[in-house]
Amino acid sequence: AKREGRGNFQFFSPEMNAATHEHLLLENRMWGALHAEDFELYLQAQVSLDTGRVIGAEVLLRWHDTELGSVEPSRFIPVAEESGMIVPLGDWVLGQTMALLAQWQREGLDELRLAVNLSARQFSGGTLLARLDELVAHHGIDPSLMELEITETAAMRDPENTRQLLRQLRARGFKLAIDDFGTGYSSLAYLKLFAIDRIKIDRGFVQDIEHNPNDAVIVAATIGLAHSLGLTVVAEGVETQAQWGFLRDKHGDEAQGYLFSRPMPAADFREFIRLQVQP
Ligand code: C2E
Ligand code: CA
Ligand code: CA
Ligand code: CA
DSSP: OOOOOTTOOOSSOHHHHHHHHHHHHHHHHHHHHHHTTOEEEEEEEEEETTTOOEEEEEEEEEEEETTTEEEOHHHHHHHHHHHSTHHHHHHHHHHHHHHHHHHHHHTTOOSOEEEEEOOHHHHHSSOHHHHHHHHHHHHTOOGGGEEEEEEHHHHHSSHHHHHHHHHHHHHHTOEEEEEEETSSSOHHHHHHHSOOSEEEEOHHHHTTTTTOHHHHHHHHHHHHHHHHTTOEEEEOOOOSHHHHHHHHHTTOOEEOSTTTOOOEEHHHHHHHHHHHTOO
């Protein structure tokens, strides 16, 4: 609770101390957690609105700490971003994702795509391309089975650098998606500037789509715009049949959300797919 009123300003508020303490605690434990393999990839299905079939999944990082229990990404990702830990952590995610794709390939499950989240730091660090080349060669995977998600905020930090890097990634065959579309700024400008494949409509526009006419208009127009630019559209956070129906009627391409699947461990996802392909 915020108690300090006017004239009662505390430089170190209890809230601030708690936040700093939390930050330090998480930062300290994160390195150990990475070495102890306390992180795990969870997968959330992406489903074709046309056919209802799973076309791939988004990789979402989970941390099961021996002392802290489960730590939510909304707690640890910002700390990792700030401390720079997101670079080795993100690197681990890329390697694990490719290892999983390679495993699926050996099992004949060779059409499912995996999307990974890239942080702004990874994206603008200058080593991403070389590192991805190294990992692709090591795991022997087809880069077109991998989608890289970047947020518009990350993309717009240095638009010229982004433009060049996206071109090079695309030349390798990687698929590129803009995440949380509509929540940053100059969304429309970079659609023309950047060579991308997909946009992910943020959950914020989807959640009230049935009741909020503005959101409905924005989503329908975004799908139309994306299609006329040759891009596909994934809607995030689809939780209800009504949202699914709206997106399908507006010719959205894919949906992701609790309606279809929660994020789950890779082994569970494998089972989920196996059950789905039964006639
Ligand atoms: P995001 O990339 O926008 O991921 C979507 C988030 O929405 C995920 O939260 C997912 O679990 C949640 N979600 C999916 N469907 C639904 C739904 O139907 N309803 C609701 N209410 N939520 C849904 P999560 O897993 O907690 O991740 C939060 C954020 O943490 C992600 O947002 C992403 O920005 C970041 N993150 C997660 N994994 C990674 C990673 O490996 N690297 C980086 N850099 N960031 C990551
Ligand atoms: Ca994402
Ligand atoms: Ca997102
Ligand atoms: Ca989001």
